[in-house]
Amino acid sequence: MKFRVIARRLLLPLALLAAVAAAPAQTLRWANQGDSLTMDPHAQNEALTNSINQQTYERLVGRDRHLAIVPALALSWSQPQPLVWRFKLRPHVKFHDGTPFTADDVLFSVQRAREPTSLISTYVAALGEPVKLDALTVEFRLKTVNPVFLEHLDTLFIMSRAWCEQHRTLKPLDFKNREETHASTHANGTGPFMLVSRAPGIKTVHRRNPAWWGWGTVAEGNVQEVVFTPVANDATRLAALVSGELDLVHDPAPRDVARLRGVSGIKVVEGPENRIVFLAMDQGRDKLLHARVPGERNPFKDLRVRRALYQAIDTEALRSKLMNGLSAPTGSMTPSAIASFHDPVLEARTPFDLAAARRLMAEAGYGEGFEVTLDCPNNRYINDEEICLAVAAMWAQLKVRVKVNAMPRALYFPKVEKMDVSLFMYGWGGAITDAETTLTPLMRNRGDKGVGLYNFSNVRNERFDALAAQSSVEAEPKKREQLIKAALLEWKEQFHTLPLHRQVIPWAMRSPVDAVHRADNYLAVEWVTLRARP
Structure with missing residues (x-):
């Protein structure tokens, strides 16, 4: 038509x-x-939400047109010692309400973004302790080397301490439990645009x-x-x-x-997005929440089942028929091939092989399949609900009966964050192409200070976790590359998640x-x- x-x-x-x-x-x-999920810039870490909030809020560093890090609220920075980063703040900057921007706002924002209700706490925890040297100078003092310090810093929006105190928003709102605060629908940043009105x-x-x-x-x-x-x-x-x-x-x-x-x-502008879209499975519980499985077991704890589900997904059919060519199937879990050092072993997919998948299911004792609910957003990723329905049809050939439970992102993300899922779609990406900001928040064992914060399938792999932890503090680039590759390979061989593709994003405009x-x-x-x- x-x-x-x-x-x-x-x-x-x-x-x-x-x-x-x-x-x-x-x-x-x-x-x-x-x-957008919320105007509170620390409560969520979702691409559209961040994109809208960045019109109002700024960070100490920013990104240019090619995503290189450039000065923003910080005019310049230096590293006088391996564990010390010093920032000179931009003078004469004011928040939208007229309040001057100073080092106090930086220290406050770090503290606020480390609260348990913040979904950027895992990144801010890696920044060390901020110290005010004067009104326009801040130092970050680290306990261990952080090879991607500036990348972590680029996740921290700066808020006005005075405004948050005035409106009693000293902590990020608890999004998963539907908390509403003044920061839900109001904003006060230093950025290029001021929020006039918000009707969710x-x-x-x-x-x-x-x-x-x-x-x-x-x-x-x-x-x-x-x-x-x-x-x-x-x-x-x-x-x-x-x-x-x-x-x-x-x-x-x-x-x-x-x-x-x-x-x-009309014109169309397009390009690859730094984002991996994948399916994740609850591997922590002994019995799944939303499933009917013979023997009341958790089939996702069995490597053979995870591999069978992977090999029953025809990603080329998804690419050509559903995505109209606007996706790049991959076997890697990194948003960009840069993060896996373009390693062909990590990037390659285990071949689609329905016969092999059926044999694996039979060996695992699930030759007659099982029932499970697949939670999926319907307005977050490109063709998200359609992908879930297509995968469900593919898995039916393994006698796995999948109920697709699709919902808007505002309902979907709180459900996932509560880990009220057995099988779910997720995506991961953004401006950062380094593997660190995938390994630590998304894939490591759930722990303190935001480690594994987004590991909602509760995977625990001690070998992977040790390799990823070492890479987080390794300063020598070649050693760090080897650690990252080894960690990614361990994850890949265990089929802990089922990567689908990286999106190609078109924009259409007048x-x-x-x-x-x-x-x-x-x-x-x-x-x-x-x-x-x-």
């Missing part, structure tokens, strides 16, 4: 029409299938911060206002783009990309829009230029 027909037949939700009806020429109107699930509006330090130096964008609207239906989002009621769609469906390229006034497409899939509005709409 042609897009002009879709546009006539589909009515936009009233909230979307209200959001975009009379937008000024320099208002960017964009949409995604999902919404309906509309979020930002206005340009004319006092931002970066205008005319690091950014030349001309956007004055940003209106973000979540629109769940793929066809509705694209109809709004084609009709001119939206300027940019962040996540067009892969099946529509080829046709979009031929639509007058011709007058110029935006920088980054591999972390963040829309940096300060770099967006809007020419006059026709």
